[in-house]
Amino acid sequence: MGKLYLVPTPIGNLEDITFRAIKVLNEVDVILAEDTRTSGKLLKHFEITTPLQSHHMHNEHKMVDSLVKKLQSGAQLALISDAGTPAISDPGFLLTRACIENNIAVECLPGATAFVPALVNSGLPNDRFVFEGFLPIKKGRQTRLIQLAEETRTMVFYESPHKLIKTLTHFAEYFGEERSISASRELTKMYEETIRGTIKEVLAHFTVKPPKGEFVLVVKGKK
Structure with missing residues (x-):
């Protein structure tokens, strides 16, 4: 019997990949990648020559x-997404x-995922939170x-x-323009970059300064 490894990859800075992730990607038989072109650049950087196979939201079913x-025949497979941890707003759950x-056997390696540093860095309560991903x-x-609007825990979104x-x-x-948020x-x-303030203030900031890049939004829960 083979084994599936879920391997997190850097969300930006390539130095955030772990030694263990590199070891697993070198040792498995095939790497399943969300976008083989994107992942190909990562593997080339770390001199990983394991064969790639496309596995994304349009073909995973x-x-x-x-x-x-x-x-079942004994293959060792690794699943990676374009960035971050597989199955977190990316393919991986079905397999x-x-x-x-x-x-x-399934083993998920610890590693990069975007919402954790954004949550911790927000300054908002993070002892209890709810991850919503994309609305x-x-x-x-x-x-x-x-x-x-009635959620009392800190809420985390991707956008x-x-x-x-x-x-x-x-x-x-829906939440009120005075609700605290971190983008x-x-x-x-x-x-x-992280912009903190009320929803009204953060909205005003990005209305003047057109948003660029992928966002993690952390919103304070209802009192």
């Missing part, structure tokens, strides 16, 4: 059965669940925001730059 059979259902784009968005203003505007509408972008990269 079709691939699960064949990958399970490959693991992990299938492995567990078929008694195939629904259209269907179910309003319903989710209404529910979250892309071109949707940031819309999301902050919705936060002001972190380009984490671990050269232009890393």
